[in-house]
Amino acid sequence: xxxxxxxxxxxxxxxxxxxxxxxxxxxxxxxxxxxxxxxxxxxxxxxxxxxxxxxxxxxxxxxxxxxxxxxxxxxxxxxxxxxxxxxxxxxxxxxxxxxxxxxxxxxxxxxxxxxxxxxxxxxxxxxxxxxxxxxxxxxxxxxxxxxxxxxxxxxxxxxxxxxxxxxxxxxxxxxxxxxxxxxxxxxxxxxxxxxxxxxxxxxxxxxxxxxxxxxxxxxxxxxxxxxxxxxxxxxxxxxxxxxxxxxxxxxxxxxxxxxxxxxxxxxxxxxxxxxxxxxxxxxxxxxxx
Numbered sequence: 001x002x003x004x005x006x007x008x009x010x011x012x013x014x015x016x017x018x019x020x021x022x023x024x025x026x027x028x029x030x031x032x033x034x035x036x037x038x039x040x041x042x043x044x045x046x047x048x049x050x051x052x053x054x055x056x057x058x059x060x061x062x063x064x065x066x067x068x069x070x071x072x073x074x075x076x077x078x079x080x081x082x083x084x085x086x087x088x089x090x091x092x093x094x095x096x097x098x099x100x101x102x103x104x105x106x107x108x109x110x111x112x113x114x115x116x117x118x119x120x121x122x123x124x125x126x127x128x129x130x131x132x133x134x135x136x137x138x139x140x141x142x143x144x145x146x147x148x149x150x151x152x153x154x155x156x157x158x159x160x161x162x163x164x165x166x167x168x169x170x171x172x173x174x175x176x177x178x179x180x181x182x183x184x185x186x187x188x189x190x191x192x193x194x195x196x197x198x199x200x201x202x203x204x205x206x207x208x209x210x211x212x213x214x215x216x217x218x219x220x221x222x223x224x225x226x227x228x229x230x231x232x233x234x235x236x237x238x239x240x241x242x243x244x245x246x247x248x249x250x251x252x253x254x255x256x257x258x259x260x261x262x263x264x265x266x267x268x269x270x271x272x273x274x275x276x277x278x279x280x281x282x283x284x285x286x287x288x289x
Contacts, residue, residue: 015078015133022072024129029062030217035236041217042233045126045192045255048280049086049149053130055287056083056107056147066129071118076110080133083107085149087124087256092117107144124256152287155249155280161266162250165273167220169241172207179203179244179265184227188259192233195257197226205241212239218246218254229254249276 018024027050030043044050044067051061066074071089084091084104091102094115102108102116116129157163170176178201189196205222214237215221219230221240229246230238231254246254247268257263268276 018072020073023070024068026064027067028064046252048252049128053083053085057132068127074116076114078133081109082131086128089121090119106146125258152283155276161264163247163266163268164244167242167244172205174204183262183264186257186261194228194230196228207241212237218251220244247273249280
């Protein structure tokens with residue numbers, strides 16, 4: 001991770017280094033199948049952005065990328081190509097005697113000594129710097145067309161709501177409709193494990209005590225201090241009622257919420273959730289072609 005005071009770190013050991021001030025880390029896709037041993041999936045918070053950046057470059061979908069909350073400066077060490085996905089922020093490419101703006105979701109060829117310098121964030125929480133080093137005798141990719149998120153996000157709710165299914169303890173909720181009637185706010189009590197929500201309404205649950213049970217990505221637990229949405233770096237079990245679960249298609253969207261942002265929910269059925277997951281997966285076939 002690059003933190004204040006760090007002068008450089010080389011992510012993945014291939015092609016570039018970061019330096020200066022920033023909050024960033026090398027991430028890949030989550031690793032599932034070890035929850036029974038106490039290991040959470042981990043990985044990128046917004047896997048959709050990581051995967052599409054890698055596929056735009058011709059990388060394997062799970063190739064490591066730089067996940068940045070506060071982007072550091074980046075210096076290119078090896079000829080290659082990069083693309084920025086996820087949260088949009090201002091960026092400039094210092095190359096020879098030119099300093100052009102870097103457009104979000106566009107592939108750029110770069111040479112050793114080039115630097116990418118970032119400015120203010122425009123929206124979102126996490127930006128992904130995906131990179132592909134040029135192998136011997138391999139031609140550099142040319143700068144491609146912009147491929148914005150909106151052009152492939154037909155699976156996202158038009159009103160920006162996060163869609164959920166009833167959880168195992170849903171039946172214990174005394175006033176479940178309250179979670180959908182208005183909006184909630186994310187709080188500063190958030191990290192890669194989860195997001196605590198605040199709201200004017202107070203959900204009531206008849207379940208006083210329960211045995212700890214398995215939780216999943218997107219599980220919404222109801223604690224005495226309000227709901228918490230669990231993310232990919234969560235614990236593997238929990239002892240609070242699991243009142244809802246964010247659908248698979250929308251979990252990546254949670255990785256782009258920062259503190260003090262409005263969030264609204266919409267309940268869907270299992271059939272709708274499966275169809276939305278299929279629609280989202282179809283994006284990868286379009287990108288490959």
